[in-house]
Amino acid sequence: MSDPLLSIRDLVTQFDTADGTVRAVDGVSYDVYPGETVGVVGESGSGKSVTVMSVLGLIPEPPGRIADGQVLLEGRDLLTLSDAEFRDVRGKDIAMIFQDPMTSLNPVLTVGSQIAEAIEVHRSHLSDDAIRKRVIELLELVGVPNADDRFDQYPHEYSGGMRQRAMIAMAIANEPKILIADEPTTALDVTIQAQVLNVLQTAQDETNAGTILITHDLGVIAEMADRVVVMYGGRVVETGTVDEIFHSPKHPYTLGLLSSLPRPDADLERLEPIPGQPPSLINLPSGCAFHPRCRMGNDRQRCRFETPERIDLDAGRSTACHYYEEMDAEIQRVQDATGAEISTEDEDA
Amino acid sequence: MTDPTPRHDTSTSDPEEPPPGGVLAESDEQVAAYSDGSEIAARSQWQLFRRKFFRHKLAMGSLVYLAIVVVAAINAETVAPYAYDDINVVMRGTAPTFEEMHFFGTDQLGRDYFSRVLFGARTSLSVAWIVAVVVGVIGTTVGAIAGFYRGWVDAALMRMTDLVIIFPALAVLLVFAALFGQGRPTRIGIILGLLLWPTLARIVRGVFLSLREKEFVQAARACGAGDLRIMFRHMIPNTIGPIVVNMTLVMAAAIIIEATLAFLGFGVNPPTPALGRLMDEGRSSMQTQWWLIVMPGMALVSIALAVNFIGDGLRDALDPTQQEK
Amino acid sequence: MLNYALRRFLISIPIIVVATFLIFWAISLTGDPLQDLRQQPNITTEQIERVRENRGLDEPFYVQYAVWVQQIPTGGFGEYLLSPRPIAPDLQRVVIHTLQLVIAAEVLAFIVAVALGTLSATRQYSVFDYSTTTLSFIGYSMPSFWFALILQVIVVQIFELTGVRLLPLANLSSPNPGTGLAFVWDRALHLVLPVMSLAIFSVASYSRYMRASMLEVVGSDYIRTARAKGLKEGTITRRHAMRNALIPTVTVAALSFGTLLSGAIVVETVFGLDGMGRYFIQMLGRRDPYPIMGWLVITSVVVLMFNLIADLVYGYLDPRIRYD
Numbered sequence: 001m002s003d004p005l006l007s008i009r010d011l012v013t014q015f016d017t018a019d020g021t022v023r024a025v026d027g028v029s030y031d032v033y034p035g036e037t038v039g040v041v042g043e044s045g046s047g048k049s050v051t052v053m054s055v056l057g058l059i060p061e062p063p064g065r066i067a068d069g070q071v072l073l074e075g076r077d078l079l080t081l082s083d084a085e086f087r088d089v090r091g092k093d094i095a096m097i098f099q100d101p102m103t104s105l106n107p108v109l110t111v112g113s114q115i116a117e118a119i120e121v122h123r124s125h126l127s128d129d130a131i132r133k134r135v136i137e138l139l140e141l142v143g144v145p146n147a148d149d150r151f152d153q154y155p156h157e158y159s160g161g162m163r164q165r166a167m168i169a170m171a172i173a174n175e176p177k178i179l180i181a182d183e184p185t186t187a188l189d190v191t192i193q194a195q196v197l198n199v200l201q202t203a204q205d206e207t208n209a210g211t212i213l214i215t216h217d218l219g220v221i222a223e224m225a226d227r228v229v230v231m232y233g234g235r236v237v238e239t240g241t242v243d244e245i246f247h248s249p250k251h252p253y254t255l256g257l258l259s260s261l262p263r264p265d266a267d268l269e270r271l272e273p274i275p276g277q278p279p280s281l282i283n284l285p286s287g288c289a290f291h292p293r294c295r296m297g298n299d300r301q302r303c304r305f306e307t308p309e310r311i312d313l314d315a316g317r318s319t320a321c322h323y324y325e326e327m328d329a330e331i332q333r334v335q336d337a338t339g340a341e342i343s344t345e346d347e348d349a
Numbered sequence: 350m351t352d353p354t355p356r357h358d359t360s361t362s363d364p365e366e367p368p369p370g371g372v373l374a375e376s377d378e379q380v381a382a383y384s385d386g387s388e389i390a391a392r393s394q395w396q397l398f399r400r401k402f403f404r405h406k407l408a409m410g411s412l413v414y415l416a417i418v419v420v421a422a423i424n425a426e427t428v429a430p431y432a433y434d435d436i437n438v439v440m441r442g443t444a445p446t447f448e449e450m451h452f453f454g455t456d457q458l459g460r461d462y463f464s465r466v467l468f469g470a471r472t473s474l475s476v477a478w479i480v481a482v483v484v485g486v487i488g489t490t491v492g493a494i495a496g497f498y499r500g501w502v503d504a505a506l507m508r509m510t511d512l513v514i515i516f517p518a519l520a521v522l523l524v525f526a527a528l529f530g531q532g533r534p535t536r537i538g539i540i541l542g543l544l545l546w547p548t549l550a551r552i553v554r555g556v557f558l559s560l561r562e563k564e565f566v567q568a569a570r571a572c573g574a575g576d577l578r579i580m581f582r583h584m585i586p587n588t589i590g591p592i593v594v595n596m597t598l599v600m601a602a603a604i605i606i607e608a609t610l611a612f613l614g615f616g617v618n619p620p621t622p623a624l625g626r627l628m629d630e631g632r633s634s635m636q637t638q639w640w641l642i643v644m645p646g647m648a649l650v651s652i653a654l655a656v657n658f659i660g661d662g663l664r665d666a667l668d669p670t671q672q673e674k
Numbered sequence: 675m676l677n678y679a680l681r682r683f684l685i686s687i688p689i690i691v692v693a694t695f696l697i698f699w700a701i702s703l704t705g706d707p708l709q710d711l712r713q714q715p716n717i718t719t720e721q722i723e724r725v726r727e728n729r730g731l732d733e734p735f736y737v738q739y740a741v742w743v744q745q746i747p748t749g750g751f752g753e754y755l756l757s758p759r760p761i762a763p764d765l766q767r768v769v770i771h772t773l774q775l776v777i778a779a780e781v782l783a784f785i786v787a788v789a790l791g792t793l794s795a796t797r798q799y800s801v802f803d804y805s806t807t808t809l810s811f812i813g814y815s816m817p818s819f820w821f822a823l824i825l826q827v828i829v830v831q832i833f834e835l836t837g838v839r840l841l842p843l844a845n846l847s848s849p850n851p852g853t854g855l856a857f858v859w860d861r862a863l864h865l866v867l868p869v870m871s872l873a874i875f876s877v878a879s880y881s882r883y884m885r886a887s888m889l890e891v892v893g894s895d896y897i898r899t900a901r902a903k904g905l906k907e908g909t910i911t912r913r914h915a916m917r918n919a920l921i922p923t924v925t926v927a928a929l930s931f932g933t934l935l936s937g938a939i940v941v942e943t944v945f946g947l948d949g950m951g952r953y954f955i956q957m958l959g960r961r962d963p964y965p966i967m968g969w970l971v972i973t974s975v976v977v978l979m980f981n982l983i984a985d986l987v988y989g990y991l992d993p994r995i996r997y998d
Contacts, residue, residue, distance in 0.1 A: 056902060090904035091902060091903035103896065104895040104899045105896055106899075106900070106914050107918070107993070108921075108992060109913075114899075117900075121904050121905055511686075515690070516693060516973060517939070518932065519936030519937075520935070520939065520970070523958060524966065528701060529700075605816075605817045609940055613940065628819070635826075635827055636831075642827070649817065649820070653816075654812060654815040656815075657815050
């Protein structure tokens with residue numbers, strides 16, 4: 001493959017809390033190549049959102065702090081930039097679409113002016129008319145009807161799906177190199193979700209941006225992503241292509257995610273959900289953070305005390321499990337137990 | 350964004366069992382380093398409250414200060430170096446000095462100003478205390494009834510609070526104080542209490558309205574608990590926080606209003622000293638005898654400030670959304 | 675909009691009626707309003723009897739009240755109890771004076787408070803934030819008459835030390851205020867100390883609200899969106915945060931207008947200003963219910979007017995609000 005567009009290297013982001021320092025992101029690395037979509041999956045608290053907020057320099061300090069690592073955009077480390085230089089990158093080279101379109105737009109400003117602002121701040125030489133024309137183009141591109149009238153409306157006059165379209169228009173306004181979408185459809189009605197994903201696909205095709213798509217919905221991943229990063233307890237536990245992740249997971253957590261999906265071809269009782277709760281970052285389990293919930297580890301000493309490092313299996317394929325070689329047997333066991341094929345893609349769509 | 354706030358999770362129940370022997374030999378260190386992520390100490394509401402309040406330095410300092418002032422005021426007869434009406438013509442208009450213990454100086458008649466201020470503070474504090482009791486009883490009762498039963502009590506309460514918005518409160522207070530209030534501190538206190546309770550009632554009403562729909566109240570009702578039992582056992586305890594915080598605000602306000610009434614000539618009757626009247630009397634010679642207004646003013650401000658700081662500390666400590674720093 | 679204003683006003687009429695009735699009743703409970711008159715040696719018994727008859731003082735108090743209410747639409751606020759002078763001209767004069775004082779204080783307090791609250795919130799936990807917080811607590815805990823007295827002492831002490839007559843200490847105008855701009859300037863100078871004394875409590879109170887709502891706004895999602903666009907912090911505060919944070923602050927400021935009128939009672943007394951507050955205290959001393967009731971009616975109308983203005987501002991700030 002060519003050089004990565006964005007490369008996150010050993011990123012560590014901490015938060016100071018009353019009960020001590022929390023490592024919300026602990027040594028996370030992954031790459032994004034031009035034009036591809038990287039899906040990031042994980043439960044809440046897995047650090048997937050904090051990672052991208054760190055990339056955008058939007059971690060509130062204090063209590064947050066990026067303690068270590070690099071974020072390389074075309075080879076340039078963003079974490080060494082001054083505030084002013086970072087502002088130039090935000091919204092221009094890297095743009096973000098947030099989870100909740102209901103609260104992500106300023107209620108007292110018109111939608112059009114908020115998109116226009118995104119263009120204006122990075123291209124001050126454009127005239128107001130030119131900017132307005134561009135905003136209307138963008139609104140049309142993301143499928144907002146009557147864009148000319150809609151420009152002057154306020155967010156409360158937009159529906160949830162329309163607002164998310166507007167957010168996408170805002171994000172692609174400057175044709176960013178990297179587009180980050182943080183749970184872009186979670187807050188929307190199921191019927192609207194597919195439409196918005198289509199718009200997102202269109203937007204990406206239009207800009208050829210490398211995209212990071214954060215979601216806990218494996219269906220969205222199967223639909224949209226080229227490669228997948230699985231996160232747990234602030235760490236990356238597995239990476240691979242969509243096929244690899246869905247057909248032959250190399251980490252028991254990934255397998256757990258897959259086998260806890262309800263599917264039409266299996267009884268509900270035969271689901272095998274991951275036992276227990278997502279870990280609390282304040283008191284992460286020692287060793288492998290997943291070990292208290294792992295069906296495969298059997299409480300082995302190594303899992304309890306030794307933190308598994310990333311093991312590279314292939315280019316872009318890695319796992320962080322001491323016993324990943326046992327995964328084939330484990331997959332077999334789960335398939336026998338639930339009676340369903342892990343890994344056929346249509347079941348997730 | 351992922352919420353970085355730690356989860357206080359105590360649900361995992363596995364007792365910590367000794368790690369079974371395995372491939373790796375265990376050292377003590379390893380045992381000590383082991384964690385399955387389930388041990389987070391549970392803190393009770395009360396512990397959390399105490400911890401947050403004691404950390405609030407201003408509130409703690411204010412509490413100590415106020416305690417000293419209250420004790421001194423209660424025992425004013427023994428604490429004060431002079432009686433508040435002892436006239437000493439020789440010492441007329443003395444500036445604050447340690448000589449003969451005129452810490453706050455003397456007034457135009459040579460009366461010891463420290464003693465007068467202390468007795469004045471006693472008036473302020475007793476008025477504040479009476480106001481708090483009256484407001485607490487009426488406000489909680491009316492608010493509870495309005496929030497629990499709705500109906501005409503609720504409607505009347507809402508109209509009453511509208512009244513407060515439309516008319517300047519001091520004007521209404523002045524009318525009633527002028528007509529009925531002049532006399533002993535008790536009387537002023539009751540008048541103020543009778544006029545200041547609607548705010549508290551409104552707060553209690555609001556909390557009750559939301560508590561009414563809560564599961565534990567529904568559950569108590571389903572168990573056949575009577576209205577009174579539900580109110581006293583289940584709802585009032587959950588309202589204590591806002592009530593206490595509002596009472597501190599009311600007490601601070603009462604102290605200032607009492608002083609203002611006294612300053613305007615509508616407060617307690619002479620000879621009972623009141624801080625407001627001390628300042629009214631001192632006004633004519635304040636340009637040469639600054640202590641006549643500065644000392645009672647400082648006493649007044651420091652007491653009101655202490656009460657407000659305590660209220661702030663209580664509010665912070667009771668607010669579950671407030672992050673500890 | 676007009677509809678809305680009218681409705682707000684009509685809703686308030688019963689409240690005003692009930693309140694004036696209660697005041698009238700309370701005053702009638704406290705005994706003979708002519709008591710003071712009787713004690714004056716130069717007034718004959720016949721004069722007192724004439725007043726008693728003219729004002730219907732032998733009637734029950736509710737009849738007296740009804741008489742008073744009936745004459746409001748035609749006769750203004752009637753006459754003083756003890757002298758046949760109309761009340762309205764006096765009320766009009768003092769209302770104009772007090773409005774100058776109170777509006778100046780409200781505007782000043784609002785501007786200062788918005789600035790302090792915003793700076794405090796954007797520099798949370800800084801020295802500036804702690805200082806303003808502490809100062810606002812002191813502002814809360816300080817009776818305005820005391821602050822006014824201290825200001826007077828300071829101005830006089832400055833005069834004694836330097837010989838500079840900084841500001842007038844009392845009254846609304848100099849003996850010969852002049853006309854036109856000279857008059858306005860003279861009035862403005864006379865109002866500096868009263869306005870400061872009156873504004874201090876409001877500054878303390880509004881700045882707390884502004885700080886709290888700024889903190890809430892600053893943590894909201896659309897501020898993060900603005901940041902993700904690459905906007906400067908200053909632009910984010912001005913364009914995105916402040917406008918949202920102003921909405922609750924405007925409401926609080928408008929609802930506190932009555933509090934300012936309360937403060938005016940005290941401040942006008944200290945500075946000897948010929949305004950509503952001092953007038954009120956004088957009438958209260960005379961136990962004359964008629965000017966007091968007129969005062970309450972006027973006050974409530976003024977307060978309602980300002981609430982209405984606040985509603986307009988509110989509608990301008992928040993596009994989600996529509997009146998119909």
